[in-house]
Amino acid sequence: MIRSLAVDGPNKPLKPMEFDPGVLPDNQVEIEVQYCGVCHSDLSMMDxxxxxxxxxLVPGHEVVGKVVKTGSMVRSLQAGDSVGLGWHSDYCEQCTYCHSGEHNLCSASQPTIIGRHGGFADRVRASETAVVPLPPGIDLKSAGPLxxxxxxxxxxxxxxxxxxxxxxxxxGIGGLGHLALQFLSAWGCDVTAFSSNPDKAEQAKALGASHILDSTDIKQLDSxxxxxxxxxxxVNVELNWTGYLNTLAPKGRLHFVGVIPTPIAISVGSMxxxxxxxxxxxxxxPATISEMLNFAVRHDIKPMVEVFPFDQANAAIEKLRAGRVRYRAVLEL
Structure with missing residues (x-):
């Protein structure tokens, strides 16, 4: 039996739940969970x-742990391996994208917390392909949010x-932004942080930003x-997109990783x-995740985490819901 924390409906608290996962499929591994990040996507799925x-629904898709069982067809992983598991737990392995190593674009990919139970549990299962070995030297406690x-x-x-x-x-200097600053700085780029919170300015510089611009100040945007x-x-809020487009150099790119809840209004003429x-x-x-992990170890890039005991998962969720986590919450089993 697997011991987990689950919700039975939107806006409900996590409660203990045990379930029988059945026979381990031939292409999967079972992971003993040591740490699991608490992501805003978990909150979105819970609600x-x-x-x-x-x-x-058992949330949790930022898993760090050890392999304890392997299916009969698994070759690249063995019991005792330190591994991580992210948003996807399985892929079709048949499409053009899987064959070219772009598994994240597989239309039949299986999310870890959609239609299956995730990592707010003592164990979790996933396909061999989706599970990524951890490089030596990585900090296990903070690795999950990566x-x-x-x-x-x-x-x-x-x-x-x-x-x-x-x-x-x-x-946005939050759960995603504080990691983007570290990666881009280590990449060698000249990095600017857009933030409307003056309290985050010094921290943004410590994370790798060379410049800070107040995104609410029209004059600073114009500069x-x-x-x-x-x-x-x-971020996941509506902003002055035209103002940001104006700050782009010719052939520049505005790229979204936060899910804006409403259609964005942008004039083609401004582009x-x-x-x-x-x-x-x-x-x-998975290949890019492995590359990222090695890059993070080499450049000592770590998420800033607040660690909660597993039995305090509801406290972690409520702090995340209130926007008070700096900058990622992690459950420790």
Whole structure:
């Protein structure tokens, strides 16, 4: 039996639940969970904000632990391996994207907490392909958020071939943004943090920002006109997109990783003259996650975490719901 924490409906507290996972499929491994990040996506699924939740629902998709069982077809992992598991737990392994190593774009991919039980549990299962070995030297306690928040901001750096000489900016210094600052700084970029919270200015500089701009100050936005090659937006609120587009240099890109809840209003005319680009991306493939983990270890990049005992998961959820976590919550089993 697997011991877990589950919710039985939207806006309900987590409660203990035991379930029998059945026979381990041939292509899967079972992981003994040591730490599990608490992501805003867990909260969205708990509250059925996306209309995809099925109850009872066991959240948790930023898992760090050890392999304890392997299916008969598993070859790359063995019992005792330290591993991590992120947003996806399985892929079709048949489509063009899986065959080309871009598993995160597989239309038949299986999210860890949609239609299956996640990592708020003593054990969790996933396909061999989706489970990523942890590199030596990584900090286990803070590694979990790299498997969702970390890869979400690292993936576009790789996909769009951001150069160390680029001038880049990060909108929002939170769970995603504080990691984006670290990755882009370590990449060698000149990094600006857009933030409306003056209390975060010094911390943003400590995380790698060379410059701070108040995103609510029109004059400061105007002072950065035509400056940035790449802007990554990590927030999930409506902003003055035209103002940010004006800060892009010719051929610059405004890239979204935060899920804006409403359609964004952007004038095509404001993009034509400078040949600007707008894009968005999900989490990365297992191969890109592995690359990110090694990069993080090499450059000592770590999520800033608040650790909660497993039996205080509801306290972690409520602090996240109130926006008071700095900057990622992690459950310790």
């Amino acid at each position: 059925n904000e996306w209309g995809a939740s099925r109850y009872p 498997f969702c928040g970390g890869i979400t901001v690292y993936n576009p750096i790789v996909q769009f071939q951001i150069k160390p000489t680029d001038k880049v900016a990060v909108i 950065a006109r035509d400056k940035f090659d790449f802007i990554i937006c990590t 034509l003259g400078k040949q600007l680009q707008i894009s968005a991306s999900p989490v990365g493939s």
